[in-house]
Amino acid sequence: MKFRHRTAAPEPDPDPEPAESSQEQPNRPERSRRPRQRSAERRGTKGVERPWIDPRDLWAEALSGVLARPVRSALTTLGTVLGIGTLVITIGVASTAANQIVGRFDALTATSVTVVVPPPPPSSDTAPLVDWPGVDAVDRLAGVETSAALAESDDTSALQVRANDVITPGVLSSQTLAVVAASPSLPAAVRGDILVGRFYDTGDIARHDRVAVLGDQAARLLGIKEVDDAPAVFFNGHSFTVIGILGGFKREQRLSTSVILPPTTAKDRVGLDEVSRVLVNTSLGAAQQVARQAPVALAPNSAGALTVLSPPDLSKARKGVQGDVNGLFLVLGLVSLIVGAIGIANVTLVTVMERVGEIGLRRALGASRRQVAGQFLTESTTIGLLGGVIGAALGMVVVVSVSAIRDWTPVLDARLALGAPVAGAVVGLLAGVYPALRASRLEPVEALRAPS
Template sequence: MTTGTGADTAQPRPRGRRRARRAERPWIDPRDLWSESLAGVLARPVRSALTTLGTVLGIGTLVITIGVASTAANQIVGRFDALTATSVSVVVPAPAPGSTDPALVGWRGVDAVERLAGVESAAALSDSQSTANVQVRANDVVAPGELSGQTLAVVAAGPSLPAAVRGTMATGRFYDAGDIARHERVAVLGDQAARLLGIGDVRHAPAVFFEGQSFTVIGVLGGFRREQRLSTSVILPPTTAADRMGLKDVTRVLVNTSLGAARQVARQAPIALAPGHEDALTVVAPPDLSKARKGVQGDVDGLFLVLGLVSLVVGAIGIANVTLVTVMERVGEIGLRRALGASRRQVAGQFLAESTTIGLLGGVVGAALGVVVVVVVAAVKHWTPVLDLRLALGAPVAGALVGLLAGLYPSLRAARMEPVDALRAPS
């Protein structure tokens, strides 16, 4: 009986102690915690503003770097696509020596290519090893002690060559179908060739001399975005080149396509140029740039992401330092709260809430500032801004998380203070 009574009387005591412990350390209402943390932040407005500024700079730098990096990568890839992903070349093999078979591709074969869907411009080109290094002079008088001329390449091309190489006439004009039909002895110089020969103006019909023949220069072609080697060449009409230089057969066809149509045109162009003999032609088409695009954007994003994270860490260290200083300055307040019944968890929660509030405010302001800067930079550069909505929405959350992590150690230190020691500490 005695043992049973002792057991019965001993059972309620732990439950009573647990209830007493819960009564001594009640959970604080979230609204009260928010109001206390906000009061703590506003109690020192200048310090809080400076602390928030560190987070603003960190989050703002993160948003700016990633936004500008994405915008720049998109611009780089777009230009790369425009210059490379739309260029197709068809190489025509030279006929066997002594062969009487007709050429696989004629000068009029380009017309069939231009009718293909997605083709913007096309031009036939003829060159050879024998005309790759020709002595060209700007006059027919050879003076002692002076250079006799320049070594340039001589090529034949169709009248649509300026569009095919995406060039512009620096001066004069390009020969037309009439010049070709009349076998006119005219020439167009590449801009570098004209500079080497000292020809800058064609209004007075200057002439160039090579292979014992003269040709009237009617224009200078420059601004090559394809086939830059033609800038140091003398370009002749097909009929004139066949008569005077032996350049009769088409060796290459240059094709420009709309963005995204290059692969299709590369399959169809040989059939249009040489029906039934398309396998004899070699097509040089641009590679698939999807992997290159992702690689460029990933590399640029990764570089700027590291810079943004470094700035964010600097802001987090600033929050941690200021929060720790605040804890040391409010030792008396912490002791009073502990003496009035506040638990360690409640004290830690208050300081965590204050640091999180500072981080959240800094995240909101930094994200807004970063978006504005990205848009302004893109507008100044005439780019299309590329902004990830997830980044803009996640930046405030990242700021709050940074503030939470930065305030973790100071909050734990405040929670470990004993009420008696805190009240005895000098204020």
Template sequence: MRGHRHDRPRMDPRDLWSEALAGVLARPVRSALTTLGTVLGIGTLVITIGVASTAANQIVGRFDALTATSVSVVVPVRAPGSTDPALVPWSGADAVARLAGVESAAALSESDETTSVQVRTNDVVAPGTVTGQTLAVVSATTTLPAAVHGTMASGRFFDAGDVARHDRVAVLGDQAARLLGIDDVRRAPAVFLAGQSFTVIGVLEGIRREPRLSASVILPPTTGADRMGLKNVSRVLVNTSLGAARQVARQAPIALAPGHEEALTVLAPPDLSKARTGVQGDVNGLFLVLGLVSLVVGAIGIANVTLVTVMERVGEIGLRRALGASRRQVAGQFLVESTAIGLLGGVVGAAVGVAVVVSVSGVRQWTPVLDPRLALGAPVAGALVGLLAGLYPSLRAARLEPVDALRSPT
């Protein structure tokens, strides 16, 4: 009596996995070499995405922190439609300093008339000799050293008392001090600006922001207004916490000139998130193709080896079919074998990729950035590659008829 198709014994999944594992381990060297292609493909993908993410994350850290946290507000001569030239008061820097995310702020007054002032260390003019230097003269609030990231090389910066008393004191930038031959302010040396004497009370050095101030003479705002005509604030320098610059840039004009904030020009750093995304995209685009090519090569290798295995095991396939194995069971065995090879390659490739990313980050002193989904998804991708690569060989094995397979000389 002819048996029906549904009467054939069904293969237990555990038996299927054990048969597939036995097939893989029967030729360990070939299986290892086949797995190597998937390892290279998955490993390259993990390394590419991991290094790209890590490098992009370093933008904020490697980006010049001074630039990323510096905000400048340029103040025009007067507000549109107003006859009062004092658009921003000197106390405006204190208002900005109270904003969230602001670490320091200072107001400056500059003018075209004081960009080139003859500065002398004495009031004696000897014919034929150079007794002075042409320097810029500015006035600033007492918070200027913090705003320009400078330190006092000698003496002190003027304070609120000097401002309130309209003291005729001055602070020199370090380059200005060298040009004038002043390296010690303990004896209260004097400089002469437009025929007026000012006592030098300090030398400011290490000016990282606004380096041109290193060749300037800095006066208190009241003294600058009285003696040099520096009455109005022309710029406000703001230092922010990392990541707060753009928010402060929106709020600072309102704090400085309520009702006339549109008249102010704000210079803020670029958006670092866009730069990070751009770098990550560039790195991914550069190396992702290499990873995909390696993965395709690995898939072709798995397909080729699986097909060769099918041809070598024609007799085994015929025997299994003669003993009642269905086409689906035969195809399933070879699909499981190719999937197992791909899965193994994915696991090893992911481990190698993670190790390389961590090693590169350690050598470069970076903080490694790895998406857990990448490490967990790599083995799944490897198994999928193996599954797709084994489709054709498994279908070819399933098409073999038992009689033809048993008659095969192989």
């Protein structure tokens, strides 16, 4: 380390003593001038040499101190790497996972709107609020992808349904299933798939055909696997030919245990006539608008009588999910970072104890306490900075790798990537405060006498 001195020309003594006085008092002690010199140092007066160190020399000296013990410095840096890396990984993976969770929530529920139609009052001759042909008005709304109408009743929610008309004593031949009526667009509205056969169409509805479609669980309970031989189900004193099996419900899963009839057939055979619910699927972001317009489209004169069930605004839900997950993993990352800071502090303190002789020599050569402390603070800050850079890089690589394996879209905050090295440097700076103070308080004489 290079110490440089700034020297000014000494001021002339305003009251010089004659040469004889020095000869007359040869044993005059010089202690009388020391207090004056010390007070001058404290005042920073001219004529006193004040050592100072170039910042470049300080940085070079700190870097050489770090590289002088490469293995120890690497292990010390590893603590900060783990802390910063864990912090970046946890926050990055948490943000990516939260985005994925909310994205799936968006896809499954944020596009589902249900309009509930109240039942008509008993013994009333008024027209229904929503009729079957009127449901088509919803399809003309902007943002609507699919829609379907359902008719349900408490009277048909638990009927005894049999797969054959032969009653064998002692053998359970019937199942308690719900019977509903639905428009032919139901498979698309519930995001289901026709597993076997087909769904009824407008021709079946117009002809009042006695056909039925079973939910996949209802078909399993009744023992029906194929429809090629036109199996039939029996309930309420009527037989219905099974033409298809509907499964894979992503909405209205309870329909998997139901018998689904065309609207006209349900009205003729089991008395299901009134539309009870309208299922609407919208494009992402259009649910709120469709929820406001659907009642007017279905019942222009009685829109207030309809109840709309729509998903809430997901902007707050998204922030809440990300905030909760980020908060949880942020605590884990900070714990790892604290562990790394403790490691830097311990190693720096050990380094100070090992370099007592070096510290004493520097103090004897004119280095001030501040300069000694600055050297060790620079070393610890350098270790923290290196750990932050390496940890941030490794953390981003891990986040991208996990996202690629899980087929997710990685979410990386640029502020986190840029702030991680700064955080590492701050951790190193704080971790080196106590060791640096310990080094600066060593007295030159005691330090030189200490065993190396």
